[in-house]
Amino acid sequence: MSKQEEMLHMLSELVMMDSGSYDKSGVDNVGSYLINAFNELGFVETIVKQEEYGNHILLKQKKTNKQPSILLMLHMDTVFPVGTSAVRPFVVKDDKAYGPGVADMKGSHVTTYFALKTLYETNPTILNQIDVLFTSDEEIGAPSGRSIIEEQAIGKKAVLVMEPARKDGSVVTFRRGGGRYVMRVEGIAAHSGNDPEKGASAVEELAYKIIALHQLSDATAGIHVNVGVIRGGTAVNTVADYAEADIDIRLSKMEQASELEAAIESIANETRIKGTSTTVKGRITETANDRSNKTIQLYELVREQARLVGIEVGETSSGGGSDASYTSALGIPTIDGMGPVGSGFHSEEEYLQVTSLQERTTLLLNVIQRVLSKDVVFK
Structure with missing residues (x-):
């Protein structure tokens, strides 16, 4: 051989x-x-x-x-x-x-x-x-x-x-370098036909946040933020009481990490849909x-x-x-x-x-x- x-x-x-x-x-x-x-x-x-x-x-x-x-x-x-x-x-x-x-x-x-x-x-x-x-x-x-x-x-x-x-x-x-995060939104469920005003859509809130997250990307600085996976809701005729997104970030210098993490936290803390709340968990996994x-x-x-x-x-x-x-x-x-x-x-x-x-x-x-x-x- x-x-x-x-x-x-x-x-x-x-x-x-x-x-x-x-x-x-x-x-x-x-x-x-x-x-x-x-x-x-x-x-x-x-x-x-x-x-x-x-x-x-x-x-x-x-x-x-x-x-x-x-x-x-x-x-x-x-x-x-x-x-x-x-x-x-x-x-x-x-x-x-x-x-x-x-x-x-x-x-x-x-x-x-x-x-x-x-x-x-x-x-x-x-x-x-x-x-x-x-x-x-x-x-x-x-x-x-x-x-x-x-x-x-x-x-x-x-x-x-x-x-x-x-x-x-x-x-x-x-x-x-890079990191992985999960952003989760809690909302209030309601029937979308009978009483939608009683609900608070976690999916809608997450949609605003996804747009904001992607706007953190800066090709010139070597920063890229990508929401690659989203989950949420229970039925098409129900105002979603939860939604979550898996976030991948990439950065060129480690000094960019703290500012980027702060920006992600800020997006989580800003509420557009009354009645929803958001948490985010994750970390920089690769320097x-x-x-x-x-x-x-x-x-x-x-x-x-x-x-x-x-x-x-x-x-x-x-x-x-x-x-x-x-x-x-x-x-x-x-x-x-x-x-x-x-x-x-x-x-x-x-x-x-x-x-x-x-x-x-x-x-x-x-x-x-x-x-x-x-x-x-x-x-």
Whole structure:
């Protein structure tokens, strides 16, 4: 079996394991698979157990007794519900592999494993300098994973986040921050034909608020507010006694957060329909990670190593959140998108470019070795 065939076999097994963020048993199955694989490379696991989400897994070399310099970060959860892999199983067509989570980010599980396998076979002592962290809830803003990520990142020379590279092969050096909120309006129910004047429509009140929320968006400042889901009412002939909206916000700088949160609270507190009341709950779940000087230096190192193996790697920003935001906020050089090339993330069209599996394995291998060189200092 060729190396690419081995990679595709491992990828197929992982993709066929459903592991949506709220599917604890599915995520833990993936975790068990990865533990067994990395145990063969001398890594031992520390399992951080969770009740609601999948368990987080930290892998270290069994013989290491010093602080590793590199943290490799990956997540095991996907956005796809239980049963998706049965309906849409792993398949390869024209150099593209398809299936739920194939690029985001089970392909990265494969490239990480094979890069470290090569080191295990050629220079095993270097593995003492590497920690590998698999988290279980990245796709929902890391409610249980963030503190673990921050704890493990402290003191590291560099963090390499194994999210997939973009369609053109670019890595991510900047991500916007964001948050999730739920705004709920309580009204007064009444029959819409017999006595509508006795009611207070929560749906009507929420409509005013949705318009106001969307007006908070400012493309120039990199702020975007989106009401993506609304619910409310009980029957078409009844004045609605409740309505609620799920709100997603994106921002470019963390100093924008407090002003934006205050504006959302102000909208909640302003009443247009007498008899209604409004509450809002939520938080900033992802910090914006700046393109710092240290990260720029790490990116230049990645680009240099890519060119040495015949790959051109550009840089880009992303409006989506990632665990990279938390390590970058700590001032640690962080590059996101170090995984294989893919596109169509979070959709039925998601795919991974098969030829990029070996290319990105080699790139990761070389970047690790270069970062660990004594002459490389990020400042």
